[in-house]
Amino acid sequence: MTPSGRPRRATLPDVAALAGVSTAAAGRALGGYGSVSEDVRRRVAEAARQLDYRANRLAASVRTGRTDTIGVVCADIESPFFARALRGISDVAREKGFSTLVTNSDEDLASEREAVQLLLHKQVDGIICAPADVTRVDHLARAQSDGTPVVLFDRVSDRLEADAVVVDxxxxxxxxxxxxxxxxxxxxxxxxxxxxxxxxxxxxxxxxxxxxxxxxxxxxxxxxxxxxxxxxxxxxxxxxxxxxxxxxxxxxxxxxxxxxxxxxxxxxxxxxxxxxxxxxxxxxxxxxxxxxxxxxxxxxxxxxxxxxxxxxxxxxxxxxPVYEMGAEAARRLIRRLRDPQPEPPATLFMDVALIERESVAPVGGQTPATPR
Amino acid sequence: MTPSGRPRRATLPDVAALAGVSTAAAGRALGGYGSVSEDVRRRVAEAARQLDYRANRLAASVRTGRTDTIGVVCADIESPFFARALRGISDVAREKGFSTLVTNSDEDLASEREAVQLLLHKQVDGIICAPADVTRVDHLARAQSDGTPVVLFDRVSDRLEADAVVVDxxxxxxxxxxxxxxxxxxxxxxxxxxxxxxxxxxxxxxxxxxxxxxxxxxxxxxxxxxxxxxxxxxxxxxxxxxxxxxxxxxxxxxxxxxxxxxxxxxxxxxxxxxxxxxxxxxxxxxxxxxxxxxxxxxxxxxxxxxxxxxxxxxxxxxxxPVYEMGAEAARRLIRRLRDPQPEPPATLFMDVALIERESVAPVGGQTPATPR
DNA sequence: GGATGGGTTGAGAACCTTCTCATCATCCCG
DNA sequence: CGGGATGATGAGAAGGTTCTCAACCCATCC
Structure with missing residues (x-):
């Protein structure tokens, strides 16, 4: 029992003990790494179920150095642009097994620095950032050289060797x-x-x-x-x-x-x-x-x-193509996470479309012939 | 050097060694807990600066059981409603020292369950959720009874004893x-x-x-x-x-x-x-x-x-008052995190405003007298 | 001068995983 | 039947922090 009186959550050793195997074996059985016999796998699974075991991914992350989390620094999550982009990011991230930690910079360099700092403290695996000032990206460069890949979003900076997804x-x-x-x-x-x-x-x-x-x-x-x-x-x-x-x-x-x-x-x-x-x-x-x-x-x-x-x-x-831009940024980041040294960073320019509707006419003012 | 050739990031023992104090003392000096002399504090700070020390908050979280992170399950981050609410949530969270981990349920119960599961694995301190189905909230109840407080957002359920922030x-x-x-x-x-x-x-x-x-x-x-x-x-x-x-x-x-x-x-x-x-x-x-x-x-x-x-x-x-609803949900959650047993959960009904503009007229059709 | 007490300090345990490595059993093959 | 490969297993270290606790210093008080 914890001090609060609630029964303490079961941990791996608890599961292992109930299943009658070592902690290591239980870890392997549940984590899907190393090799385990079918018999052990079954017993461990059963024990885990009985104890309502819930893996602590934090502890795992400390050990592995990976958090399966990507940090996002956007200007303002409330803007339709970033909201949709974030949707693209998080859909791809989820599909590939990543979570997203979101921060807002409000286009302010100091907030952005702070946000990046926070994300690094929380050990995110990589960062997607729409930099507030493309001429001041030293904090991103440092993150990158320290081993946390960065993908720029919506804005390129030639002061940073990083992937970027933008529009021309x-x-x-x-x-x-x-x-x-x-x-x-x-x-x-x-x-x-x-x-x-x-x-x-x-x-x-x-x-x-x-x-x-x-x-x-x-x-x-x-x-x-x-x-x-x-x-x-x-x-x-x-x-x-x-x-x-x-x-x-x-x-x-x-x-x-x-x-x-x-x-x-x-x-x-x-x-x-x-x-x-x-x-x-x-x-x-x-x-x-x-x-x-x-x-x-x-x-x-x-x-x-x-x-x-x-x-x-x-x-x-x-x-x-806002959603697609977000999705692509996430894809690139994750690709780089999986494969430490794939190819040199590149900037992807996505296509925009001029959608002609009804608000444009020749000077002087006739409405164009084909309203929609 | 790490296998990859990059110098390994400095850890607390490194800092402690350079400052000539114990790991414990260094931790206290940097973490702001326990008591340390002014002299030690200075030396540790200096050592940390020299080594470009960056605290690993994951490791800290494993130890303390707190992650200073709140999980949010919204239906769709892309909707203006949730985007704005999330802004309210994350502004308050940031102010109080919390990050936000965001997931989308798309109003689908199964996705919501999965999302909650993920958040719990990542050991979030608490959860703000707009439940997809107010009659199926067992997963939230379980999270709560396991010690992860839940605040309902936009929707109440009387099958769950939890704080809620809604509109009538x-x-x-x-x-x-x-x-x-x-x-x-x-x-x-x-x-x-x-x-x-x-x-x-x-x-x-x-x-x-x-x-x-x-x-x-x-x-x-x-x-x-x-x-x-x-x-x-x-x-x-x-x-x-x-x-x-x-x-x-x-x-x-x-x-x-x-x-x-x-x-x-x-x-x-x-x-x-x-x-x-x-x-x-x-x-x-x-x-x-x-x-x-x-x-x-x-x-x-x-x-x-x-x-x-x-x-x-x-x-x-x-x-x-969408922003305020998000902000208030975050405030309530954080209050409950700080103070384990404050008061019984309550539902806060926030006021809506009927804003009369120009799209309503008496039947039959005169435009009202005061357009704006 | 001894007791009391508050502030500092460091050793080492604790948190919960994953990973390394040595051990052992088994199996295949010549 | 020996040798080597293969697979399963457990002990224990590692990861980087916080926390407990005993020890210590020093000042104050009776």
Missing amino acids: GMKAAYQAVRRLLDLGHRRVAIVTELRQPREQDWARLLDPEIAASPGELSPSEARLLGYLRAHWDAGVPVRRELVRRTGTYAADAAYQQTRRVLALKNPPTAIFTVDNLMTVGAYRAIRELGIAVPDRLSVVAFDDLDWTVLVSPALTVIAQ | GMKAAYQAVRRLLDLGHRRVAIVTELRQPREQDWARLLDPEIAASPGELSPSEARLLGYLRAHWDAGVPVRRELVRRTGTYAADAAYQQTRRVLALKNPPTAIFTVDNLMTVGAYRAIRELGIAVPDRLSVVAFDDLDWTVLVSPALTVIAQ
């Missing part, structure tokens, strides 16, 4: 914005967070050399770059007042910025929102102002959300 | 439906999942005795009961053809059912959807059919989602 945000944004420009739009607004609005950011994006290697860019920066390039290639000048940064990652800020940009003397005829939170805020502003979409304003949003088909007109969006 | 779904639904009836609606449809459409369910809900103790009802059943009661109290007969069950928990099914109910010769003038997935499906049908809301159809939805203000007209909804 630059290409996707380019494609969407190019489409708008081709339809004759000359004033296309973009609503983006972009946390540190360092003045040199803008310059960085203009630098063709940096622009060529997206490993230094956050997703938002990459998408902004796509926006800029589409303009350059189309020979349309970029209007500074149409590039709206919220500075903070919040729908409300996007709402404010959108109201402001739509209140310009010379307002945009199209707007591109850079992720789901920005879309929510921007769309609220558009709706509140009662602006006719797509007649007066065309809208393209990054990320497909279930409500984008519920509003009228339905939103044209860039859809990322 | 019956009252909420009653309130919403009553409002519709008071506005003159006589044909109010309800779209609900309700997994096992056992024929006796209906009878159960009619039985006043069972209806009095909601501890046997799933949230969907409770909400249906609220719907029924509102009718009884208002003296409005319940039309069987207006009660639409999807049988399966999917937006598509809700879409189908909604199309069907709206295609009746004598269609409803109002519709009540029972949770977020049902709302998405039902609203898609309404939009596709081009039915004017609220002029021809009033709409009330359970659960407030970010898009309910983005559609026009904005949806009138019943809002649950």
Whole structure:
């Protein structure tokens, strides 16, 4: 009996004793390693059943050094993007016998560091992380060099030799914005967070050399770059007042910025929102102002959300394979866990799809011929 | 060096040796238990820093029996409801020094059993669970009697003596439906999942005795009961053809059912959807059919989602304090962990709010005077 | 000056597994 | 029938921590 009066849970020696074998044999019988006779296996199983034995996987982990757990650091589990990705991760993980320990960084580097620290203390076998700052990944590098593999998710960093699963945000944004420009739009607004609005950011994006290697860019920066390039290639000048940064990652800020940009003397005829939170805020502003979409304003949003088909007109969006991205990240991590030195780390770029619905029209405003 | 060539991580004895103290002393110094002199504390800290010591919390857990981890069994992490609740849970958990191990049951009893089993193997300190079937909770009862406290979330079961954090779904639904009836609606449809459409369910809900103790009802059943009661109290007969069950928990099914109910010769003038997935499906049908809301159809939805203000007209909804529910569940669980025998388990009913927006009008169809 | 008591300290057990290794029985084969 | 391979078994170490306990120091108090 424990001090609390509850009967203590049966342990391996208890089972072994009841079955009349050694602890080692009982362990083998239940753990499925080593070799045991059929007879012993049966007796041990029976004893375990009788005692309602429940293996303590913690103890096993101390011994083996494996916990069959993968740690996930996401920005915010509440966001549909991460929620769905996590579903992909945990489905694959479960299938392969792993659990998932989830933490939120809220896009804050310090929280992320703390989270990684915690995961390492808890001895997770590997980590999937959406790094808050792709230029500050030393903690991940250290985890990795200490033997805990890392897979980057949603964001690459060329300062870390690790697998990564991402989307080519630059290409996707380019494609969407190019489409708008081709339809004759000359004033296309973009609503983006972009946390540190360092003045040199803008310059960085203009630098063709940096622009060529997206490993230094956050997703938002990459998408902004796509926006800029589409303009350059189309020979349309970029209007500074149409590039709206919220500075903070919040729908409300996007709402404010959108109201402001739509209140310009010379307002945009199209707007591109850079992720789901920005879309929510921007769309609220558009709706509140009662602006006719797509007649007066065309809208393209990054990320497909279930409500984008519920509003009228339905939103044209860039859809990322979010679930699959999560699943693939988990697959890669687990592959690396199983096979210590498989192949050199690689970045997987997954395809996005531009889903044309009803919120885009040629400038001037006729609705396109084929609404859906 | 480990076989792999990497230097082995420093352990407590290593630190102790470098600091020139016993392992026990080093453990005390770093772990913050027992008593140590200032001098020792400093030397140990310095040694730990030099060796880049990282505590193995697994080993500690084996010894202490605590893992500072709480297990969560939710139906589907991808649903906005659970995603937000999980955020509440993990915020509180983190603040109090706990991690969260997350599993999905997909509303399937077998998966839930498996998940609980896994959590127990991993020795979580406690479990927060949204049980798939409130009448089958033996596995949770066993976990609890074995010393792993359980807090029910979103659903009560009177077959389990445990804390629970829920919403009074019956009252909420009653309130919403009553409002519709008071506005003159006589044909109010309800779209609900309700997994096992056992024929006796209906009878159960009619039985006043069972209806009095909601501890046997799933949230969907409770909400249906609220719907029924509102009718009884208002003296409005319940039309069987207006009660639409999807049988399966999917937006598509809700879409189908909604199309069907709206295609009746004598269609409803109002519709009540029972949770977020049902709302998405039902609203898609309404939009596709081009039915004017609220002029021809009033709409009330359970659960407030970010898009309910983005559609026009904005949806009138019943809002649950989802984040707070998660947070409170975590608080209760942790309180019980800290204090083995605090008070008897209790069910906390949290308040819902009926948020009136633009999707409800008196029957016949004028828009109400105060749109927002 | 001895008793009391609180703060420090280290030895070693404990937690519950897995793993190594030596032992032993069995079996196959030449 | 000897030699070697194969498989089953148990003793005991290992994994990295926490905890118990006895010993010790030193100050205080009578």
